[in-house]
Amino acid sequence: MNTRYDYARADYASRGIDTEAALAALAAKSISMHCWQGDDLRGFDGDDEINGGGIQATGNYPGAARTPAELMADIDRALSLIPGKHRLNLHASYAIFADGETVDRDKIEPRHFAPWVEYARARGLGVDFNPTCFAHPKAAGMTLAHPDPAIRRFWIDHCIACIRISEYFARELGSPCLMNIWIPDGLKDTPADRYAPRARFAESLDEILACGYDKSLVHISLESKVFGIGLESYTVGSSEFCMAYAASRGIVPLMDNGHYHPTEVVSDKLPSMYLFYPTIALHVTRGVRWDSDHVVRLDDETTEIAREIVRCNALDRTLLGLDFFDASINRVAAWVIGMRNMQKALLIAMLTPHKELAALQESGDGTALLAAQEDLKSAPWGEVWAEFCRRSGVPADGEWMADVLAYEKEILAKRS
Ligand code: RNT
Ligand code: ZN
Numbered sequence: 001m002n003t004r005y006d007y008a009r010a011d012y013a014s015r016g017i018d019t020e021a022a023l024a025a026l027a028a029k030s031i032s033m034h035c036w037q038g039d040d041l042r043g044f045d046g047d048d049e050i051n052g053g054g055i056q057a058t059g060n061y062p063g064a065a066r067t068p069a070e071l072m073a074d075i076d077r078a079l080s081l082i083p084g085k086h087r088l089n090l091h092a093s094y095a096i097f098a099d100g101e102t103v104d105r106d107k108i109e110p111r112h113f114a115p116w117v118e119y120a121r122a123r124g125l126g127v128d129f130n131p132t133c134f135a136h137p138k139a140a141g142m143t144l145a146h147p148d149p150a151i152r153r154f155w156i157d158h159c160i161a162c163i164r165i166s167e168y169f170a171r172e173l174g175s176p177c178l179m180n181i182w183i184p185d186g187l188k189d190t191p192a193d194r195y196a197p198r199a200r201f202a203e204s205l206d207e208i209l210a211c212g213y214d215k216s217l218v219h220i221s222l223e224s225k226v227f228g229i230g231l232e233s234y235t236v237g238s239s240e241f242c243m244a245y246a247a248s249r250g251i252v253p254l255m256d257n258g259h260y261h262p263t264e265v266v267s268d269k270l271p272s273m274y275l276f277y278p279t280i281a282l283h284v285t286r287g288v289r290w291d292s293d294h295v296v297r298l299d300d301e302t303t304e305i306a307r308e309i310v311r312c313n314a315l316d317r318t319l320l321g322l323d324f325f326d327a328s329i330n331r332v333a334a335w336v337i338g339m340r341n342m343q344k345a346l347l348i349a350m351l352t353p354h355k356e357l358a359a360l361q362e363s364g365d366g367t368a369l370l371a372a373q374e375d376l377k378s379a380p381w382g383e384v385w386a387e388f389c390r391r392s393g394v395p396a397d398g399e400w401m402a403d404v405l406a407y408e409k410e411i412l413a414k415r416s
Pocket of ligand 2: 256283
């Protein structure tokens with residue numbers, strides 16, 4: 001008997017597309033899942049609210065993870081509902097201290113992440129890492145661009161400590177670690193000097209990179225931003241700053257699609273970046289009117305980002321991570337929805353006859369191109385997705401949510 005997948009496979013074959021190749025490519029692409037959706041970015045290294053530094057988690061849906069064990073259990077539950085093999089993205093604020101131990105961010109060590117190594121190793125996950133240059137008394141004003149050299153020193157030391165921890169993750173888990181630097185530094189109102197803070201930021205970064213690290217183990221990226229809440233007039237780490245810095249120092253640029261003016265799209269930026277950088281990193285998110293970090297939907301821009309990655313043949317040189325933190329809905333569901341949507345976008349891109357479409361563009365046949373692009377939207381990619389879930393041993397669309405609800409009832413609802 002022919003299954004629905006068999007029909008879809010034949011349908012795609014008639015369009016010149018091999019669904020088996022797409023399934024293999026999708027299975028091979030890991031996405032770095034951000035731990036911070038599970039607890040609204042609170043972390044475990046203090047009780048500083050994250051709100052500040054221009055970012056904000058809004059909502060108070062019950063069930064946020066309060067301890068490392070709870071966060072790990074929630075990540076497990078989410079990963080059990082997401083097809084494929086992925087990575088875990090941790091922030092420095094998720095350090096796990098022994099009872100009574102307090103260690104400031106400039107002094108954290110690999111041993112504070114040993115439980116995460118154990119967790120990741122047992123599940124075959126690679127880990128990515130981030131210095132946490134916000135939600136801290138010393139991050140009230142600027143951090144790596146601060147006018148006070150003592151404050152800058154603190155955050156430089158924090159980033160160097162994070163490089164050591166990233167090396168540790170990479171070595172222990174046998175998988176290179178992406179360490180992404182993002183700082184909130186900026187100003188609410190019109191600056192009198194835009195140059196000096198940027199010059200200090202560049203100097204601080206140079207000092208961090210000069211610490212000496214194993215470049216085969218740690219890839220360092222720099223994430224730009226356009227503005228943050230309370231920092232509306234000036235962002236030290238702007239797009240131009242970060243791209244130019246990354247290019248000149250040979251590190252990885254990271255683009256978060258919530259970090260641009262609302263009509264600017266990362267999908268359009270990708271081919272230019274691929275032309276000039278060997279590797280690029282992404283934070284895929286969804287900004288609604290501002291960098292609101294809503295859960296990734298299967299929307300036009302997410303799909304277009306995936307199309308550019310695939311048609312530029314850049315799957316291997318794009319380090320793909322998600323970055324959102326919605327506290328108003330079930331947090332496990334948020335992860336599952338966002339991860340599955342990113343994968344669906346990739347699958348749609350992998351099931352697209354890019355060469356044929358490009359030939360229509362090159363021949364100047366805009367009518368045929370528009371027709372083909374629109375007709376492809378009703379191709380049976382959903383059956384291929386269902387097959388991917390089936391082969392990966394995870395529930396299909398329409399089925400996984402029951403599992404989340406059961407988990408909410410048994411576990412999440414009991415957290416206060
Ligand atoms: C903030 C940046 C940054 C953070 C995470 C938690 O605007 O997007 O990537 O969201 O590091
Ligand atoms: Zn980001």
